Amino acid sequence: MxxxxxxxxxxxxxxxxxxxxxxxxxxxxxxxxxxxxxxxxxxxxxxxxxxxxxxxxxxxxxxxxxxxxxxxxxxxxxxxxxxxxxxxxxxxxxxxxxxxxxxxxxxxxxxxxxxxxxxxxxxxxxxxxxxxxxxxxxxxxxxxxxxxxxxxxxxxxxxxxxxxxxxxxxxxxxxxxxxxxxxxxxxxxxxxxxxxxxxxxxxxxxxxxxxxxxxxxxxxxxxxxxxxxxxxxxxxxxxxxxxxxxxxxxxxxxxxxxxxxxxxxxxxxxxxxxxxxxxxxxxxxxxxxxxxxxAASFLGTVSALTSSNRYASRHPTTGPSRPNASNGYIRQAERSGTRSYAMKDLNCSNEGSLNGSAIDKEYLESGVAHTTHIGRVSCAAGSEDSILPAQKGIMRTVEVEVS
Known part of the structure; x- marks a missing residue:
């Protein structure tokens, strides 16, 4: 100029x-x-x-x-x-x-x-x-x-x-x-x-x-x-x-x-x-x-709210309700003995071996819902989607996004 x-x-x-x-x-x-x-x-x-x-x-x-x-x-x-x-x-x-x-x-x-x-x-x-x-x-x-x-x-x-x-x-x-x-x-x-x-x-x-x-x-x-x-x-x-x-x-x-x-x-x-x-x-x-x-966070929240509303309209519950996990990454069933799904990032080392995320506390009690982790495996050679069944228990996961 x-x-x-x-x-x-x-x-x-x-x-x-x-x-x-x-x-x-x-x-x-x-x-x-x-x-x-x-x-x-x-x-x-x-x-x-x-x-x-x-x-x-x-x-x-x-x-x-x-x-x-x-x-x-x-x-x-x-x-x-x-x-x-x-x-x-x-x-x-x-x-x-x-x-x-x-x-x-x-x-x-x-x-x-x-x-x-x-x-x-x-x-x-x-x-x-x-x-x-x-x-x-x-x-x-x-x-x-x-x-x-x-x-x-x-x-x-x-x-x-x-x-x-x-x-x-x-x-x-x-x-x-x-x-x-x-x-x-x-x-x-x-x-x-x-x-x-x-x-x-x-x-x-x-x-x-x-x-x-x-x-x-x-x-x-x-x-x-x-x-x-x-x-x-x-x-x-x-x-x-x-x-x-x-x-x-x-x-x-x-x-x-x-x-x-x-x-x-x-x-x-x-x-x-x-x-x-x-x-x-x-x-x-x-x-x-x-x-x-x-954009991903917003779309995930909208998807979670939409899915939650559809589920609630088809399967009404009585008594106090518990909120589903936020951000659209986790949907967990309310009743024990059912199967739920959770989003999780799975990282690989340079050699391509799978590195699992650390579990801070683990409770292996009978009757707790089975959980399946749905995530993306990121390796040096590329990435792929995965669905991994988890053990019985309650697991706290921490998501870390590296740019």
Missing amino acids: TINLFAKQVSGLLSPAPSQAYLEESYAPEMLAAIGTLFGLAMICVLLRVYVRVVMLKVFGVDDWLMMLSAVLSVACFSSFAALTHVGVGHHVEYFTYVRPDHRKRFFEISWWYAWILVAAYSSIKISIACFLLRFADHRRHWQWSLYAMIVILILFTIGSVLSLVLQCLPIQAAWDFNLRPPTGNANCYSTTTFRNTGVFNSVFNLATDLILALSPMPIIWKIQTDLRTKISLCIVMGLGLFTCGVAAYKIPLQFHFFDEKDFLGRGAWYYVWQQTEMNVGIIAACLPTLKPI
Whole structure:
């Protein structure tokens, strides 16, 4: 993203003076509503991701920290845009000439901050996604090195892009104080053409990296030893990055012609909306694959409640009832001597031998219900479903999910 820190003054562009209704017209409410909606959804996804990683899985990786950084930068971008609407963005360009000429300098100063913060946000999202994909790259050396190379390239690109925006004028203050530029000053700044071409190059680079990060996981996901439905759902979720690519592709022509738009505060300002749409959709797409434990827990609870209600309607009981186990993982019959079923994870060692879970207390009394454990055996060589009859008794199991 680049903001044109314009080489021309706005004063005196149009005469005679437009009508009062035209000067008061503003697109700012619509822009804030569009950006705010996606911004809110993105922040919800980030908070849910933090909940899953910290509370449910108790693991917080580098990719999660980078996504937290992306969220902070997204907050900064949204706040900067809200500040821009207070100094003229959304109004027509004549607003600076006939209504608030004193807001012009403040507009360019906020735009200077907004430009490089947005670039940093884009890159932090991509680096977070690359670090997340490293989780799937075990035992795939070529894939690991490709992701590491992508991360290094993104870091170098970000440093170069941020510096090009920060140092677009020397002294830096000339980026928003036009009095420091010729003819009244001697500051050196990029030309409009240089600024435009640099920005378009950055956008094309971002589009290319978006495509790579969205499509490259597909072959690896397809090789995961799981059912077809899970593979398809994972590919769809990871493929949400393609929507980000679509937004980026739509934004590039707008950026190329941005400096040709005389009404850069009004009609041209919708470019800001597409910038933040690309950023927030990227955050959402990066967070959704990490929210599967919440979806699984919710669906399991719904399934348990539905099954329990169906069972109760068919087999009414008298007297006080005892609740079934929660989370949809355990359904246990009420009467002694019957057979029940429980979900359990069964892990294997590297050699493939079955490792049983520890039983804290065991009561082997006659008349206690038989229990069958239904679970998934996870080994180094793969995984398989299993149904194992358990001994008579009551067993307390502790589920540990490792990410």
